[in-house]
Amino acid sequence: MGDIGLPTATAQSVVSSSTAIQPPAKNKLFLGTFIHSKTLAKLEFLHNAAVAVNKLGTIVAVSPDTDFAKAQNSLLPQLKWASDDTEITAAKPGQFFFPGFIDTHLHASQYPNVGLFGNSTLLDWLNTYTFPLEASLSDIPKAQKVYSRVIRKTLSHGTTTAAYYATIDVPATNLLADLCLSLGQRALIGRVCMDQLGPTYYLDESPAESITKTKECIQHVLAKDPKMELITPIITPRFAPACSAPLMKELGQLARETDLPVQTHISENKNEIALVASLFPDAGKSYAEVYDTFGLLTDKTILAHAVHLTEKEADLVKKRKSKVSHCPCSNSAITSGAARVRWLLDKGIEVGLGTDMSGGYSPSVLEAARHAVLVSRHICMDEGSSEERDKLSVEEVLHLATRGGAKVVGMEDKIGGWEVGKEWDAQLVGLHEVDSEDDGDEEGNVDVFGWESWEEKVAKWVYNGDDRNTKKVWVRGRLVHERR
Amino acid sequence: MGDIGLPTATAQSVVSSSTAIQPPAKNKLFLGTFIHSKTLAKLEFLHNAAVAVNKLGTIVAVSPDTDFAKAQNSLLPQLKWASDDTEITAAKPGQFFFPGFIDTHLHASQYPNVGLFGNSTLLDWLNTYTFPLEASLSDIPKAQKVYSRVIRKTLSHGTTTAAYYATIDVPATNLLADLCLSLGQRALIGRVCMDQLGPTYYLDESPAESITKTKECIQHVLAKDPKMELITPIITPRFAPACSAPLMKELGQLARETDLPVQTHISENKNEIALVASLFPDAGKSYAEVYDTFGLLTDKTILAHAVHLTEKEADLVKKRKSKVSHCPCSNSAITSGAARVRWLLDKGIEVGLGTDMSGGYSPSVLEAARHAVLVSRHICMDEGSSEERDKLSVEEVLHLATRGGAKVVGMEDKIGGWEVGKEWDAQLVGLHEVDSEDDGDEEGNVDVFGWESWEEKVAKWVYNGDDRNTKKVWVRGRLVHERR
Incomplete structure (x- = not known):
């Protein structure tokens, strides 16, 4: 990342994050059934297997047919790991390890x-429910309460990586980054940029102010996590109707200079599309072209929704290698x-899942996956015939929730499955067996x-x-959630 | 109910139900916030209120502005209830009482x-997943395990009344009735009638056998619960494609003779509709007319799904005063x-909600309510414009889940809200407050x-x-579920 004259971070963090990006103290060995997505349509089941995770949180061995004894007698010596320097976690029968979920929006x-x-x-909805709440979070104790809760809540649902929008407020946005570091959730943190559309009490005063404040937030993250091991700043134009042409141009420029990811919304709602057309008559013929005009369709851009994209827009998104965050709960809930x-996937566009709280009501990527299945069925039904091909399977939506999401946030080399070299972002899943003692x-x-x-x-x-x-939930090998 | 020559019940019950329909031991007084549906579009909130429930489980007083002291000093003396003969349950701040849910299918x-x-x-789906499982439940220990679990599970979700389909097997169907009596869930229990379409191993051998076995199940319930205070037998032709014309004719006759309710499926899926048309070319022009021909569209008939009804069919359903069970999770999940x-309601047809397990995946009527909201939005979206009127609100789906369901099962005088004379079928709901101590x-x-x-x-x-x-969950004043 080049020198772009970022200011020194000045916001005071409310929490300490000094230990957050430290590696775990011991090597870790996990034993049991491991399930992950192999291809879009297929899960792989590794039974009676072992996964070894080093002190940096990186997977160093995936060993099939390895029980406790074999792990002790063969795998540990092979890794040159002492027993007393290795923490062993064995899944109970019926439990399985699954990659942590990635909430892309x-x-x-x-x-x-x-x-x-x-x-x-x-x-x-924006005017009635959303802007007043977002504006109120410049109150730092309130932001602390809300952000702590959303991080803990999403971690408890197995979300190991989240692409967050915060607010326009710099200290509160920096607090969100600090809390993710402290609580151990991998995150992309975006200060919201908007210099129009919002109410007067909730707007960046100018493109220049928006850029300055965005750089402050970027600098804050880089001061805390210089290698972006856990937290990545993300450039966040709210959506085209809320950003003036000069602001979008400067944000496109910033994305090019910093090579940082970008997130925004696209083509969520028909009235919104009409609004974009009226606001940017010169910038392009379509919503996608507006972003492209300003350099915001990069190969690191996450486009939320993409509900009503035209064929031509989808082709442009594919050409730019931008990604799509599919948010089915939100799309249904706010109509x-x-x-x-399926159409996006067929075009070769990478798709992940997003809860889109609070357009979406659920904190759970698993619920987003379920609704991705259901919405795909509604698409079949709308077409009036059995367009079987449009249906997404259980395997496919779990792919979107893990591998797909990893590609969308640009971390497919780091997370999403059980390969040596990837980091241990994982959840231990247990299902109730009706025969068991408890009710x-x-x-x-x-x-x-x-x-x-x-x-x-x-x-x-x-x-x-x-x-x-x-x-249980781990990020980079660190246990970040455990049910009592 | 006239003498129709019902045979004596012979099936042996696995559980004792002797105490099940007994009234609770003490009078009960409930204090706190009570919420129920007032009209389709409106909830009523009664804060700081008291509801008095006698030993028969009947509401005898609904008293606004009544705190603990006022209840003790004024309400109890008025009711001539001794303190030591009255059990008081006070909702904690933030908790509220809500009518128990009614799962109509x-x-x-x-x-x-x-x-x-x-x-x-x-x-x-029927051939691959459903018939083999249903057939296997003639194994009574297996039926015991499955039925106990589904009753406990739905009770835990606040379902105080359930309209159940069992299987074709008489002893297992009777067991389901016994278990509902024992565990305290109000239920309609239907032995499934089907003499065609199913695999050879899972069919009634003749219409006569189907009728005889149905009567056995009716007799069993009446022997255990003569006044049908908790359990009601329900005549259950599976759906038209699985019932021969002679069978449907006899079931229509049985419904007329016994005045018992009827439940079946209608117009769930387009291939099914085509199948009905091909199987019953002489019985009528439409699916609804087929049932009507055989006397199965009564004012006590619950029609599950009704997804693709024509205008004329809906008018016929309305004319016959038959009811509809809307099963949104199922309809989306199996496409x-x-x-x-909204269209059905506008016609004046009574609508309730059904989980339709296992076409539907969730045991929760609350989830069915949520999905009724979401599916209504998909209807708006399908029409390509903002047909705001089709949207169902939170208030409306809660009405369907309680008052609507009560009408669908023919118990609107007994359950569904807080009126004197109704029975105490209720749930105590608590929501997590972020400020509280626990996590x-x-x-x-x-x-x-x-x-x-x-x-x-x-x-x-x-x-x-x-x-x-x-x-907590109560049926007829009896506490039937409590979270640990």
Whole structure:
């Protein structure tokens, strides 16, 4: 990243993050069943396997057919790891390790509003529910409360990486980054840029101010996590209607200079599309072209929604190698539309899943996956015939939730599956067995009767699973959530 | 009910139900906030109120502005209830009482298959997943395991009344009735009638056998619960394609003779509709007319799905005063379609909600309510414009889940709201307050930050609530579920 004259960070952090990016103290060995996405359509099941994770949180061995004894007698000596310097975590029978989920689009600042939208659609929802709440988070104690809660909540649902929108406020945005460092969640942190559309009390005063404040937030993250090992700053034009042409031009310039990722919204709602056309009559013929005109369609750009893209726009997105965050709960809840994921995938566009809180109501990527299945069925039904091909399977939505998301956030070399060299961002999943002693109250709504195949167990998890099934969560080898 | 020559019940019950329909031992007084549906579009909030429930489980007083002291000093003397003969349950601040949910359509026998349907649609789903499982429940220990679990599970989600399909097997169907009596869930219990379409190993051998076995199940319930205080037998032709014309004719006759309710499926899937047309060329021009020809469209008939009804069919359903069970999770999951609930309501047809396990994947009527909201939005989106009127609100789907369901099962005088004379079928709901001491793991995914109105709290419950928010459940005044 070149010298772009970033100012020194001045915002005071409320929490200490000194230990957050430190590696874990011991080597770690995980034993049991490991499931991950092999291809879009296929899961791989590794039973009775071992995964070794070094002190940096990196996977150094994936060893099939390795039980406790074999791990002790063969794998540890091979790795030159002493027993007393290695922490062993064995999945119980029926439990499995799954890659941590990647939430490619959510607004940390809107978390208190989940479930509140009445019958509104995008543009009135922003004014009624969203802008007042976001503006109120310049109150740092309130931001601390909200951001702590959203991080803990999403971690408890197995979200190991989150692409966050914060607010326009610099100290509160920096606080979100600090809290992610402290609580151990991998994150992309975006200060929201908007110099129009919002209410007067919630706007950047000028493009210049917007850029300056954005650089302050970038600098803050780089001061805390210089190698962006856990936190990555992300350039965040809210969406075209909220950004003037000069602002978008400068943000495109900043993206080019810094090589940082970009996130924004595209083509969520038909009224929004009409608004973009009216606001930027000279910038291009379509919503995608508007972003492209200003250099914001990069190969590191995350475009949320993409519900109503035209064929030509999708081709442009593909050409620029920009990515799409599919947010099915949000799109249904605020009546935006049904994004044609199969069509995007067929074009070769990378797609991940987003909860889009609080347009979406659920903190869970698993619920987003479930709804990706359901929305794909609505697309079949809308077409009036059985367009079987549009249907997304359980395997496919789990791919989007992990490998797909990893590509969308530009970390496919780091996270999303069980390969040597990747980092240990993982969740331990347990499903309730009806035969077991307890009555299962605290184990959630997945009931395993004993005759199910592993594929069926995974399907049951996707349809009825919740945070009760996510027993433990790790990021970079660090245990960041554990159910009591 | 006239003498129709019902045989004496012979099936042996596995559980004792002797105490099940007994009234509770003490009078009960409930204090706190009570919320129920006032009209389709409106909830009523009764704060600082008291509801008195006598030993029969009947509400005898609804008293606004009544705190603990006033209840002790004024209400109890008025009721001539001694303090030591009255059990008092006070909702904690933030908690509220809500009427128990009514699940108007679910297959108890399919519970182990929830979440398992792959990419199938109705007719192949039946053959691949459903018939083999249903047939296997003639094994009584297996039926005991499955039925106990589905009753406990739905109770834990606040379902106080369930309209169950069992299987074709008489002893297992009777066991389901016994278990409902024993565990205290109000239920309609239907032995499944089917003499065609199914595999040879899972069919009634003749219409006569189907009728005889149905009568055995009716007699069993009446022997255990003569006044049908908790359990009602329900005549259950599976759906037209699985029933020969002679069978449907005799079932229509049985419905007329017994005045018992009827449940079946209608117009769920387009291939099914075509199948009905081909199987019954002489019985009528439409699916609804087929049932009507055989006397199965009564004012006590519950029609599940009604996704693709024509205008004329809906008019016929309305004329016959038959009811509709809307099953949004199922309809989306197995790609059946999106039922136009507003259109049905506008016609004056009574609509309730059904989980339709295992076409539907979730045991929760609250989740069905949520999906009724979402599916109504898909209907708006499909029409390509903002047909705002088709949207169902949070208030409306809660009405369907309680008052609407009560009408669908013919119990609107007994259950669904807080009126004197109704029975105490209720749930105590608690939402997690972010300020509280615990970290909320066990309290579910609704986070209340403190600034929400009561309407907003209810919306948060509908969107993110689960069984963790249902703290206690009562049926006819009896406590039937309590979270640890």
